[in-house]
Amino acid sequence: xxxxxxxxSWFSEFSDxxxxxxxxxxxxxxxxxxxxxxxxxxxxxxxxxxxxxxQIVWGQFFAGSSKEYVQKNPKQGLxxxxxxxxxxxxxxxxxxxxTKAEGEDLEYFNNSDFFRYFTYFNVYKVFYNxxxxxxxxxxxxxxxxxxxxxxxxxxxxKTNLEEKRLNVxxxxxxxxxxxxxxxxxxxxSDGYPIIIPHLQLNAVDHNRLYFPLTxxxxxxxxxxxxxxxxxxGANFDMASQVVKGTFTGIHSVENVEYGLVNIEEIYNSSxxxxxxxxxxxxxxxxxxxxxx
Numbered sequence: 001x002x003x004x005x006x007x008x009s010w011f012s013e014f015s016d017x018x019x020x021x022x023x024x025x026x027x028x029x030x031x032x033x034x035x036x037x038x039x040x041x042x043x044x045x046x047x048x049x050x051x052x053x054x055q056i057v058w059g060q061f062f063a064g065s066s067k068e069y070v071q072k073n074p075k076q077g078l079x080x081x082x083x084x085x086x087x088x089x090x091x092x093x094x095x096x097x098x099t100k101a102e103g104e105d106l107e108y109f110n111n112s113d114f115f116r117y118f119t120y121f122n123v124y125k126v127f128y129n130x131x132x133x134x135x136x137x138x139x140x141x142x143x144x145x146x147x148x149x150x151x152x153x154x155x156x157x158k159t160n161l162e163e164k165r166l167n168v169x170x171x172x173x174x175x176x177x178x179x180x181x182x183x184x185x186x187x188x189s190d191g192y193p194i195i196i197p198h199l200q201l202n203a204v205d206h207n208r209l210y211f212p213l214t215x216x217x218x219x220x221x222x223x224x225x226x227x228x229x230x231x232x233g234a235n236f237d238m239a240s241q242v243v244k245g246t247f248t249g250i251h252s253v254e255n256v257e258y259g260l261v262n263i264e265e266i267y268n269s270s271x272x273x274x275x276x277x278x279x280x281x282x283x284x285x286x287x288x289x290x291x292x
Contacts, residue, residue, distance in 0.1 A: 033065075034073045044180075154205075
């Protein structure tokens with residue numbers, strides 16, 4: 001881990017360099033909101049940039065849970081990372097202030113390279129957010145570990161449950177060698193979500209995730225034991241799922257430290273079907289016969 005990553009501090013506003021960093025259409029852009037239970041939630045929102053030193057704007061093109069959450073609890077964590085190695089990223093905290101359904105920011109997003117040629121999807125609402133804090137540009141080290149250590153971790157941390165909470169798609173998202181993975185937790189010091197990237201985060205099995213502390217260790221040590229976290233797994237075909245569960249703390253095997261997350265809820269966050277997929281929502285059978 002570089003010394004810059006160990007000794008960074010939060011700025012109260014964006015610099016010109018940081019504003020410019022958020023502008024590309026093709027980069028990893030994540031937002032963490034807080035659900036009604038106080039759990040963090042994670043969403044990929046590509047129409048998302050710093051507009052000025054004290055404001056971030058992001059656009060809505062389908063109705064997901066994050067848009068509902070942020071209007072009830074304005075606190076957010078934001079994350080921007082370059083799309084190619086060597087990866088660089090910034091983190092931010094912001095408060096939602098208001099929305100607009102017209103104006104220059106709406107036109108800006110819909111004229112971007114990402115949305116210009118879409119027929120069925122367009123940004124139809126823009127969310128405005130006031131900056132609370134932002135980090136400098138940070139490096140994301142590779143953080144790889146030997147295969148034998150991976151095998152030792154999975155053997156040690158396996159749940160042995162018959163139930164398979166991650167479905168086929170979700171399990172693949174969290175085990176593919178190439179993909180986007182990050183974890184969000186609520187900072188106990190101020191109640192804002194913080195998003196930490198970890199490309200080596202992986203599934204132990206269909207019911208538990210792990211991440212080795214081979215990169216950004218100081219960041220992960222700030223996650224409180226037994227706190228609720230959200231973890232996103234995504235690929236470059238725009239498929240993504242969000243796992244919510246309990247961070248059980250730091251463990252170790254063969255002198256390698258790693259964190260564990262027990263899966264309690266799974267949210268499918270990519271169109272066309274968006275919403276919770278585990279646990280399954282209970283439904284009642286349709287009533288066809290009526291008796292007076």
